Amino acid sequence: MVFFPRKLIVIIILPSIIGMSKAVLEDGVIIDIADETLAFTELIGSALVGRCKDLRILRNLNVILAENGCNGITLSYLGGLSMFLKFEDDVSCTDFMLEYQGWKDWFSSFEPWECQSLPLERFAWVKIHGVHLQLADNDVLNNIDEHSGKIVHGSNLEVEDEKLSVGWIALLVGEGGRIHDQVTLRWKNK
DSSP: OOOOOOOOOOOOOOOOOTTOEEEEETTEEEEEOOTTOOSOGGGTTSEEEEEESSHHHHHTHHHHHHHTTOOSEEEEEEETTEEEEEESSHHHHHHHHHOHHHHTTTEEEEEEOSSOOOOOOEEEEEEEEOOOGGGOOHHHHHHHHTTSSEEEEOOOOOTTOSOOSEEEEEEEEOSOOOOOOOOOOOOTTO
16 A cells, blocks of 8 residues: 655634634744533443554554444544544443453553643654665665654565655644654664
């Protein structure tokens, strides 16, 4: 399976809502939100936040759950490796969470949804270019970017590829701007 990077355009809409105030600072806009604001409270007790073990599981989670008889679950993607699992009722949710042997191969962790703050994670598709052909080994390409985040999809450069001058790696990163680093490769005293 081939992954293609996509450009993401983010548009922030700042509504004028009672209970919110906004102040413009040098770093941007800050919106103060009322402390009692909580979204999706109706799902407390009947939803879980799960962290998938890897990108393959994340992409195929609907199929994996269906093949294992886990019905009545609606999935919503939260970013990074996190999924929001909504159940038909609180009993189904509790039963699923307590059935550790059933989900331990797909998820590294679960927590009940209680309107808690969740860490922000995202995938960053990093384009690596400028590596000389004799060094364009997948291990070398993966090594270049492993310091910028956790590699969730390593380089798949193959001799049959039409473009051997560019490699793509998917990293799991937290908040932050663009990844734009330069590295120097040292090989045979060059």
